[in-house]
Amino acid sequence: MSSSLYSNNNPGMHSEVSSKGDSNFNAERDLDALLTHLSPDKGNEDVVISLVTSRTVAQRQAIVTEYEDMNGESIVAKLRRDRRFGFPRLMIALFMSPREYDAQTVRSALHTSGTDEKTLLEIFLTRTNREIQTLKEIYFDKYNHELESDLGRKTTGYFRAVITKLALPSRMQNAVPSTERAKQDAEDLSKALEKKSKKSVFIHLFCYSSYFHLLDVFDAYEIQNGKSIEKVIEKEFKGHLQDSLKAIASITRSPATYFAQRLYESMIGEGHNMDMLVRIVVTRCEVDMPEIKDVFLKTYGVTLKQFIEDETTSTYRQLLLALID
Template identity: 35%
Template sequence: MAAVGNRGTVTEAAGFNADEDAQALRNAMKGAGTDEAAIIKVLAHRTNAQRQRIKEAYKQMVGKDLSEELQSELSGNFQKVVLGLLMLLPIYDAYELNTAMKGMGTEEACLIDILSSRTNAEIKTINSFYKKEYGKDVEDDVCGDTSGMFQRVLVSLLTAGRDESNTVDEALVAQDAKEIYEAGEARWGTDEVKFLTVLCVRNRAHLLRVFEEYQKISGRDIEDSIKREMSGYLGEVFFAIVKCMRNKPAFFAERLYKSMKGLGTTDTVLIRIMVSRAEIDMLDIKAEFLKMYGKTLYSFIKGDTSGDYQRILLDLCGGEQ
């Protein structure tokens, strides 16, 4: 798996001055029209921590909330990216989860993307901010918007109880691989609870060994079996967990590719990944994208978006290479 830590395309701006940036943003919104290029120049090139300081400086300078000001000045997907960049990452995740579940219908892809890929600490922080922002538990909303085994997997992930050690018990590896095989490929029907117990609880090092043993026992990759044994969102969430355990940047690269290929663009997915991963592992995601699809992420974004929306995404992408 690719290296973790400080692998973002967005890094701390040298010579950072929150007051100067706040003034630049104020100037970009003064008078008739809005200078979108000036907004991109600041917000797409500052870390999340630096953006929080800019928000404080703006409020001191103008007596107004920067996010509210920008919301009234901007529109469409460009607005969504800008407002996302101004949120603390766990607040952004909480916001995305809430947006995915409020009103009619549910964006299950959002629930899967976030809950399958975040660490225990990240999920605990999301839970805390969600309660603070929306006055209820994420779990309550998930239970109100989903059902069946898919719901049970999401609830398990929300407990943030995954073993995050590097301990591998070879006897337990063999048992887990055997039990998953017997719960799926070796029987009529599928015992999904066995998959949940292993995939939502065990640590990454252990699971990678389970996947190897499973392949030996069944003659198939675990992903192939999930596709054969489960359908709909349940299959998708188990598939996402396996992908994230194998290679998280590759998981996000695939999600980005699918959001842009074919007719139309799934902007909700594209925005969510670009905003949430720009400071974490976007360099690794770009490398995986090129390896998997033979084209740069930059070129895909350029071909699928336009205007200020395109410009801010390309800056978050960190250039062609």
């Protein structure tokens, strides 16, 4: 596992950025070009795609600010009204601030037909404590609801115990790695399996420990017991709790593997999950997309580019491919 995936002890952060942006960036000039090529009479899809995918998140947010200063409204509102091309949700995702997009995603996951637990886990497991705190503030501003309250009302059982802890947020992020502490925590997990408290012990450790520490605990557990933590989770837990612990273990082991699997799942079977596909491409294209593409090829025997070309419609394909390039 590459330690570069765990900058600041959080898999959502990364030391490499795949999108270099425009070194001669000018928000006013870009906004003028964008509005020109979004217009009905002079619209040019290729120019729009080239512009938005060659800018960083920060540069796109500067365009958003420029538009708001000039027009007194969000460019996202304009994009929702003026659906000039066939990829409105992808354009909207690109121009929303990252945490606003997260807040909208969490809201949708809580209010879909049956709570979307996997999406909630994806968000709260791959954001820093500070990012989660900002997400919560934006959520309250947009929906006039405390996020913790909505999570409590919309989730149940042990999944509620997991997701409310992840949303506090209180995962350790600057703890000094300790081999001895990892060995002790691995022993505690083994002992907990013999007690009724095993669920609470696993939840506490998995939700509060840094990812570096969890990885050390997993290694220590396997040395002590001769089996992986994943096999233990499969045997000892069921339902949403098993899914939650497996997701945490997967992200601890390799965020790129986790997201490669999520991307694959978004495009297989009938009725592709375009929301998932768009979200992962948009949120990871400047984080760890090169690693995700490598894992995708090794795991599924086809490049992510080819898979997107085969499994998506032309309206989204060109923009998605430009983002992962």
